[in-house]
Amino acid sequence: MENCSVSVKNISKTYKTNIALSDISFEVKKGELFGLIGPDGSGKTSLIRILTTLLMPDSGTASVENLDVISDFKEIRKKIGYMPGRFSLYQDLSVEENLNFFASVFGTTVEKNYSLIKDIYYQIEPFKKRKAGQLSGGMKQKLALSCALIHKPDVLFLDEPTTGVDAVSRKEFWEMLKQLKNKEITIIVSTPYMDEADLCDRVALIQKGEILKINTPKIITSEFNKKLFSIKSENKYRLINDLREYKYNNSVNAFGQHIHYTDINPKPDTDELYKYLREKGHHSVEIKKTEPTIEDCFIDLMK
Amino acid sequence: MNSFLSFVKKEFYHIFRDKRTMLILFGIPIAQVLLFGFVITSELKNVQIAVWDKSNDITTNQIINKITSSGFFELRKIIYNEKDIEPTFKKGKIREIIIFEEKFAEKLSKEKTAKIQIIADASDANSANMMVNYTKGIIADYLVKRNANIQYPMQIITKERMLYNESLKNVYMFVPGIMAMILMLVSAMMTSISVAREKELGTMEVLLVSPLKPIQILLGKVTPYLALSIVNAIIIISLGYFVFEMPILGSLTFLMTETILFILLALSLGILISTVAPNQQVAMFVSMFALMIPTILLSGFIFPIKNMPLVLQWLSALMPPKYFIIILKDIMLKGTGLAFVWKETLILTGMTIFFIVLSSKKFKIRLE
Amino acid sequence: MTQTPIISVKNLNKKFGDFTANDNLNFEVYKGEIFGFLGANGAGKTTALRILCGLSKPTSGEINIAGFDAYKQTELIKRHIGYMSQKFSLYEDLTVFENIRLYARIYGMKSKEIKEKTTKILDELNFAHARNKKIKDIPLGWKQKLAFLTAIFHNPKIVFLDEPTGGVDPITRRQFWDLIYKAADEGITVFVTTHYMDEAEYCDRVSIMDLGKIVALDTPENLMKTYTAKNMDEVFIKIAR
Numbered sequence: 064m065e066n067c068s069v070s071v072k073n074i075s076k077t078y079k080t081n082i083a084l085s086d087i088s089f090e091v092k093k094g095e096l097f098g099l100i101g102p103d104g105s106g107k108t109s110l111i112r113i114l115t116t117l118l119m120p121d122s123g124t125a126s127v128e129n130l131d132v133i134s135d136f137k138e139i140r141k142k143i144g145y146m147p148g149r150f151s152l153y154q155d156l157s158v159e160e161n162l163n164f165f166a167s168v169f170g171t172t173v174e175k176n177y178s179l180i181k182d183i184y185y186q187i188e189p190f191k192k193r194k195a196g197q198l199s200g201g202m203k204q205k206l207a208l209s210c211a212l213i214h215k216p217d218v219l220f221l222d223e224p225t226t227g228v229d230a231v232s233r234k235e236f237w238e239m240l241k242q243l244k245n246k247e248i249t250i251i252v253s254t255p256y257m258d259e260a261d262l263c264d265r266v267a268l269i270q271k272g273e274i275l276k277i278n279t280p281k282i283i284t285s286e287f288n289k290k291l292f293s294i295k296s297e298n299k300y301r302l303i304n305d306l307r308e309y310k311y312n313n314s315v316n317a318f319g320q321h322i323h324y325t326d327i328n329p330k331p332d333t334d335e336l337y338k339y340l341r342e343k344g345h346h347s348v349e350i351k352k353t354e355p356t357i358e359d360c361f362i363d364l365m366k
Numbered sequence: 367m368n369s370f371l372s373f374v375k376k377e378f379y380h381i382f383r384d385k386r387t388m389l390i391l392f393g394i395p396i397a398q399v400l401l402f403g404f405v406i407t408s409e410l411k412n413v414q415i416a417v418w419d420k421s422n423d424i425t426t427n428q429i430i431n432k433i434t435s436s437g438f439f440e441l442r443k444i445i446y447n448e449k450d451i452e453p454t455f456k457k458g459k460i461r462e463i464i465i466f467e468e469k470f471a472e473k474l475s476k477e478k479t480a481k482i483q484i485i486a487d488a489s490d491a492n493s494a495n496m497m498v499n500y501t502k503g504i505i506a507d508y509l510v511k512r513n514a515n516i517q518y519p520m521q522i523i524t525k526e527r528m529l530y531n532e533s534l535k536n537v538y539m540f541v542p543g544i545m546a547m548i549l550m551l552v553s554a555m556m557t558s559i560s561v562a563r564e565k566e567l568g569t570m571e572v573l574l575v576s577p578l579k580p581i582q583i584l585l586g587k588v589t590p591y592l593a594l595s596i597v598n599a600i601i602i603i604s605l606g607y608f609v610f611e612m613p614i615l616g617s618l619t620f621l622m623t624e625t626i627l628f629i630l631l632a633l634s635l636g637i638l639i640s641t642v643a644p645n646q647q648v649a650m651f652v653s654m655f656a657l658m659i660p661t662i663l664l665s666g667f668i669f670p671i672k673n674m675p676l677v678l679q680w681l682s683a684l685m686p687p688k689y690f691i692i693i694l695k696d697i698m699l700k701g702t703g704l705a706f707v708w709k710e711t712l713i714l715t716g717m718t719i720f721f722i723v724l725s726s727k728k729f730k731i732r733l734e
Numbered sequence: 735m736t737q738t739p740i741i742s743v744k745n746l747n748k749k750f751g752d753f754t755a756n757d758n759l760n761f762e763v764y765k766g767e768i769f770g771f772l773g774a775n776g777a778g779k780t781t782a783l784r785i786l787c788g789l790s791k792p793t794s795g796e797i798n799i800a801g802f803d804a805y806k807q808t809e810l811i812k813r814h815i816g817y818m819s820q821k822f823s824l825y826e827d828l829t830v831f832e833n834i835r836l837y838a839r840i841y842g843m844k845s846k847e848i849k850e851k852t853t854k855i856l857d858e859l860n861f862a863h864a865r866n867k868k869i870k871d872i873p874l875g876w877k878q879k880l881a882f883l884t885a886i887f888h889n890p891k892i893v894f895l896d897e898p899t900g901g902v903d904p905i906t907r908r909q910f911w912d913l914i915y916k917a918a919d920e921g922i923t924v925f926v927t928t929h930y931m932d933e934a935e936y937c938d939r940v941s942i943m944d945l946g947k948i949v950a951l952d953t954p955e956n957l958m959k960t961y962t963a964k965n966m967d968e969v970f971i972k973i974a975r
Binding site for chain 2: 115116117118119136137141145146147148149150151152153154155156160163165167168169170210211
């Protein structure tokens with residue numbers, strides 16, 4: 064690909080008997096915000112570590128900015144920014160000291176690239192004398208991102224940056240990523256939260272070291288080929304059990320307050336379903352057609 | 367170079383901001399030296415003894431006088447027959463009995479040999495051993511002083527002890543040992559823990575992904591501890607010199623050079639440990655068992671190597687602190703230079719190079 | 735749903751020196767309810783949870799857990815509740831059965847009963863083959879399910895779940911919630927603390943804590959209506975801002 068930033072071809076990785084990645088291939092365009100969506104242990108971290116030259120694949124090749132992750136690892140290390148799963152900051156150094164340190168490690172200064180991190184850093188700048196260990200989760204996250212960006216990387220790798228932070232910080236973090244996109248930085252981000260997929264340009268859904276699907280979130284949800292219903296009654300537990308016993312049921316999954324249901328018939332008969340549920344003793348039954356989410360697709364693809 | 371300097375600066379921040387690290391770095395060394403020093407010197411003060419002088423002549427009186435005036439012993443009882451020996455000990459106060467044979471002075475001048483029997487309460491084997499050694503030392507000293515030209519068969523005490531530790535202040539023996547132990551602790555354990563901490567925090571991942579070269583990371587970790595270990599060595603030597611009046615007969619520069627060599631060795635061991643230890647706990651555990659305990663038990667610091675079973679003697683030959691302690695003792699107490707300790711210095715240098723090469727080979731540029 | 739309060743908290747205050755961790759909390763949790771206790775890290779959730787579990791005493795207020803007083807009867811409270819946390823739940827180097835037996839023994843259950851119930855539970859889960867496997871050798875999702883079943887093995891009146899379902903795949907997560915629904919259906923009250931709002935939508939009612947106070951308490955549906963939000967995430971963002 065002409066403007067390809069990251070390219071992965073047939074990568075496999077095994078730890079002893081545990082298969083972390085099996086024969087994975089994909090490409091990420093320059094300036095793209097690419098999401099790796101999958102639960103813990105699906106292989107996201109291994110994949111990011113291979114691309115950041117921290118791990119060697121057992122087989123297959125991968126390149127970042129046209130540099131091979133094995134032979135050109137030294138060159139790659141100059142061009143990428145990396146934020147590991149835990150916010151890797153020195154807890155006993157202040158905000159300012161952390162930032163200065165990471166700048167100097169990459170042979171640059173905070174002043175030189177300040178414009179790039181300005182929008183993020185100004186929010187924590189009032190606390191620049193505070194030790195990193197005393198910051199809230201959201202502020203740590205912002206500082207870690209500033210540190211990963213301070214040398215103006217071409218590609219930014221973020222491994223589960225939103226795990227363990229509250230909803231407000233999560234939202235703010237995605238807003239910051241969106242702004243970075245305008246600065247022509249390719250971003251690869253991993254997350255176990257399915258709802259964050261919609262915020263990426265393209266996503267790869269990963270499970271057990273394999274890519275289930277790779278595309279834009281819109282296309283993935285539009286490819287969900289069954290009619291999806293959201294059902295509700297006064298007793299959720301009984302509703303789940305009764306729906307599972309319904310002869311036309313294809314899938315029954317709890318989604319918050321509702322149950323997401325698909326039928327084996329292409330044109331489901333909702334009247335019959337109403338009737339069935341009423342016979343089972345559900346009174347206030349509500350059946351609505353609903354649009355599938357990435358999570359619905361993920362569950363569907365896992366089967 | 368700039369990134370290296372800021373790395374070193376960051377390490378110093380870590381050290382100075384952590385109270386526990388500061389305590390291990392400076393509190394423990396000072397406390398150890400003082401403790402060992404005072405415990406050793408006060409241990410043999412006013413040991414209560416009894417005498418059974420079958421001869422009671424000028425020589426025996428002179429010897430008894432010399433023993434009691436040494437400050438280590440206090441004569442509390444005179445006994446007159448064998449039956450008294452056991453009850454005297456059983457009362458518990460008296461810990462040593464000295465028995466002179468009949469016609470002691472006469473035998474000594476005519477037959478050139480006379481016998482003294484020393485019976486010690488060995489319920490505390492270590493101090494019994496020390497008491498007996500001190501007594502023998504004082505007796506031998508008496509003989510040497512009385513007639514330096516004549517070699518008496520009674521001279522039992524080892525020459526080294528008498529010659530180089532004349533006032534019998536055992537604290538001298540401990541200063542080199544403590545120094546080896548503390549430099550090992552500070553250099554090896556603290557470096558291995560600080561590298562392991564970065565692994566635990568995940569910052570090592572970021573450092574590896576940065577353009578920093580592994581050698582820069584290693585040197586950055588090692589430099590602050592090298593500096594602090596040198597400061598530590600100076601503190602220990604000064605304490606020995608000023609508080610315990612330990613002599614430094616040899617060259618101070620040479621002493622420091624050898625010390626730095628040993629620090630480098632300990633640092634490379636620390637790095638080696640950190641390459642295998644995934645977290646701080648393991649780093650600490652390995653440093654304790656692989657370094658500290660052998661340093662204490664096998665280096666000749668506490669137990670003389672000569673008295674060890676052969677297998678342990680071989681093992682002790684592998685212990686770097688053993689050579690460092692020999693070198694230190696030679697420089698401080700005998701005043702020798704490189705001509706006398708070149709062998710030990712060579713061994714230490716060889717070990718240092720070996721561990722540096724090994725640990726830089728083992729240091730991973732990736733996570734596996 | 736029967737509206738018998740099993741947890742009743744009136745004017746709960748907890749202070750550490752000058753710092754007020756819990757500021758006048760008032761709520762009731764009913765028997766068989768799944769109650770979500772939400773808030774950002776540091777909002778005071780853990781402090782309140784400790785008091786409800788009988789691990790720490792309140793500064794003031796009237797608190798009743800499963801019929802016992804939170805000041806004087808903490809030992810009785812502990813006997814009648816179950817607890818599962820994300821971090822520590824099962825011993826990795828013990829087998830599935832050994833873990834269950836250990837916990838059941840702590841609550842004074844008899845050998846025979848333990849054996850029979852273990853067999854029944856593992857059969858229901860289709861997990862009988864793993865009875866003698868070590869915990870470290872089974873997948874994360876199964877660990878979670880087992881940790882939950884262990885926590886309710888002695889049939890407690892209330893089970894407290896501390897951040898229970900982080901990071902598992904969506905199917906496993908639903909299997910886990912199926913177990914929770916089942917337990918609630920059998921009359922066990924489920925008290926879930928989490929800062930993951932998505933999880934909150936699975937609860938019957940939720941409370942949201944901020945700076946030591948309860949700032950919202952209702953069904954997820956009503957909260958979404960009140961705050962005109964599509965999901966609980968948005969509710970939380972609107973409250974926190």
